Amino acid sequence: MTRTVRCVAAAGAAALLALVPVTAGAGAASKKPVKKTVDIFDNYYESAKLTVPVGSTITWKWPVDTGDSHDVTLKKGPKGVKKFQSDVAAAEYSYKRKLTKKGRYHIICSLHDEMSMDITVR
């Protein structure tokens, strides 16, 4: 029994050590703008929560068939950011925005109250 526990602990420690360089690398690169894709489903965005560096570009993608129509509407953003809204689409469409101001962007689908996502830009 004791032996099993020790084995698991050792494996855990090894996994932690292996993760350290990877995490440090991602942290160092996180200030550069990135490109992220958000997939649109019926009725949700995937991912529903994103944190990206300032200047990053988000592309929302509608699949071949979502089963319903959806859009991307900026409901609330940082001060000075103009509201934006994509077309309403059901399939094979994409919409792109570059987020140039730091803060929180609350995105909704204007057709479905429950469909929302948040992007934190820092």
Ligand SMILES: [Cu+2]
């Ligand atoms: Cu929708």
